[in-house]
Amino acid sequence: MGTLYSAVFFAPPGLDEQAVNAGLFNAVDRVDQQMSTWKADSDLCRLNTAPVGQWQAVPRELLQVLHTALLVSRESGGAFDIGVGDLVSAWGFGPAKQLDEQRANALRMQQRKPASEVLEIDSSTARVRKVEPVALDLSGIAKGFGVDELARCLERFGVTRYLVGIDGEMRARGLKPDGQAWAVAIEKPLRGVREVMGVMELTNAAIATSGDYRHWVEVGNTHYAHTMDPARQMPLSGELAAVSVVESRCMLADAWATALMVLGVEAGSKLAQRRGMDALFVLRDGEGFKELSIVGGQVQTQC
Template identity: 55%
Template sequence: MGSRWSAVFWTTEDVDTAALDRSLQAAVDRVEQQMTTRRPDSDLERLSAAPIGVWVPIPRELTEVLAAALDIGRRSEGAFDIGVGDLVRAWGFGGCHTPDARGIAGVAGRPSFEPPKTLQLDLAGGRARRLAPLRLDLSGIAKGFGVDELAREMGATGLSCWLVGIDGEMRAEGVKPGGRPWAVAHEKPVPGAREILGVLELSGAAVATSGAYRHRVEVDGRMLSHTMDPRRGAPLENDLASVTVLAGTCMAADAWATALLVAGAVRGPELARRQGLAALFVQTDGEVLEAWP
């Protein structure tokens, strides 16, 4: 996932922390192997490369993430779209560092991802098939799922006081000694800098931020975001710099942060309220908008 994972926790001396470290690493390795676009042998890339209409066996975890992605895509009215893999590559992201003008022209006119017209899941059978020639990209949801897998490992060990994360996507359980919740910085969306806008306190919740100010590419003198706007078939350009979402799972927080960022400063808060989401919207002018369920 091109990121680092972390786990902070309080425990007694009888817990085998070396074994816990191995199980946490195995959890993120499993997500990476299944869902990355950077390895041609990943389960996601196998699905994207399979002939149209052919069922492909996929692991349980990938099936779960694809199902959640389709659901959030529908509920966000297309603002969240995992069918943008060709756009991501054409615009110079996803490991491709040079925008391809011919590639952009070839995919910009395609319709946005509209399940189930382009992807069909067989949940009971653990398989999926594409019904249209689109490349899938889970970068807006897989990292959050990876955090949830870290949380699952912590719970399986019996720990009740921890904070786990992959890059800026975090999930916390319990409180620190002394009774204080876990403190997570809310970053100010400033390109090329690390500044704190505020602090969020977490316990029994997850947080994820999607921003248009970190991973960018220069095209014709303009700095463009890595987040794709499925409706335009191009990198996102609106009046939001970042969106932070609080949710019960990090997978949901991750995907909805992307969806609300794409939705924009007007439609985004409205969508968040309809979906019962807690979200913070930071506009490009620095103003912060809040949406609470």
């Protein structure tokens, strides 16, 4: 995935650390092998290049991620859409790493259907097919699923107190031996700078953040984030700098953070309230930031 993973845990006596290390690596490597757009032989890339209308067998893990992605897409009104792989590539956020303005502008003019309308899943046989051409990209959900796989790996070894993460997407279970929850830093959304904005205490939950400050391109005087807005068929640019979401699973937190980021603070916060979500919106305000915190669907802070 081009990044680092981590696992901090309190283990039962006699745990085979080498076996745990191997298990953790295999967990994230399996996700990468299945869902990467950077590996031409990944299961996702094979699905992307498969003929329209042809059923493709896919691993159960990929099937689960696709199913969840389409569910979040429908529940977010299409704000979360995995069918934007062509846009990701054109804007230089894919393997090519090169902005193609001519292609990006051409794609903006095309009619587009969300992946939820052009992808069919047969869960009973673990098969997927496209009914229309679509380029799938799972960068808004696969990393969160990878975190969940790290958690499942530790639990298979009998570990019940842990904090696992991939590049800032985190999942925690249990408490530390001193009874404290796991402390997770919330990063200040500054481009090119790593700085802590606050700390979230986490137990038996996962957190993920979508933001515009890690990966972006600058065109003229405008910064465009790596997250695509399916409705505008363009990357995000605006006052909303980051959205963090707390959920039961990191896959859900990852996808919903992306969806709320795409929706923006007004529509996103309203949806978060209707769904009873825990979410933090961080907006740029001159040289500083404003925050909107929602806990259990209720607005807690607005400053």
